[in-house]
Amino acid sequence: MPELPEVETTLRGILPSIKQQTIAHVVVRDYRLRWPVPANIHLILRNATIDDLWRRGKYVLFKTASGTIIIHLGMSGRLRILTEPSKANKHDHIDIVFHNEKILRFTDPRRFGAFLWVEGDPHQHALLKHLGIEPLTKNFSGKYLLERARNKKMPVKTFIMDHKVVTGIGNIYAVEALFAASVYPMQPANSLSLTQWNNLAKVIKKILRSAIQRGGTTLKDFLNSDGKPGYFSNQLKVYGRANLPCVKCGSLLKSVKLGQRSTVYCAKCQK
DNA sequence: CAGAATACCTGCGGGC
DNA sequence: TGCCCGCAGGTATTCT
Incomplete structure (x- = not known):
């Protein structure tokens, strides 16, 4: 959750x-x-x-x-x-x-x-x-990700969900950030350019901050300590939207399993 | 050593 | 109505 x-x-x-x-x-x-x-x-x-x-x-x-x-x-x-x-x-x-x-x-x-x-x-x-860096800090940057991804052939999505690299990013926000940054989830981590990493670090911060501001994401049963749901759910662009149209280009979103986790992306927008 | 599979649990929705 | 299957926001541990 x-x-x-x-x-x-x-x-x-x-x-x-x-x-x-x-x-x-x-x-x-x-x-x-x-x-x-x-x-x-x-x-x-x-x-x-x-x-x-x-x-x-x-x-x-x-x-x-x-x-x-x-x-x-x-x-x-x-x-x-x-x-x-x-x-x-x-x-x-x-x-x-x-x-x-x-x-x-x-x-x-x-x-x-x-x-x-x-x-x-x-x-x-x-x-x-062994926890990695906090994503909402200044030191979490494209440069940091580029350095940590050296020699890492794993898919970029798996990499950004590795809490030894950066903590706190789970399946929902990983998928959303990759879409926002137009990065293909299966791209090998060691092949991203500094520009791509800079962009990814930027959107990760933006999305996490926005989600916090809205009280998190409620899929079915997340309630915060006041018993209220999170209102980030209606901001989700790809998570839970497999086979629905991409909000940017209209083509149907694809879904694959990556490390047993469902991964939704737009084959046209995310290269 | 890296990376992938497995394991831990309950509840829910869909198909039959 | 009920059963079986697959799936779910995580991650330590075991395996290859």
């Missing part, structure tokens, strides 16, 4: 309710996520204060005095704030109850998400250590 814009939207939504707030207790209903939720997490977090929270790639981090909570939403995860206790549904796996009576609820039907605890520098955790 969530790519960078959806995670960012989620973070912004929950931040005002829980930053600097102290945890009263934690309820774990199902420990079976991507990795087991630490068995003693309720003891660790009791009376801990969330000093700060931020995003790294698609991870959300909550810092406390003794360590950091690492959360990943996987494909179907969601975080939201409840202002009063409410009956837990089937996939509501974790509640963090704060002294201010707000409740942070982690829901994840597919359980591909993660809820972990790390002491020390969270950025040295195995999951975060």
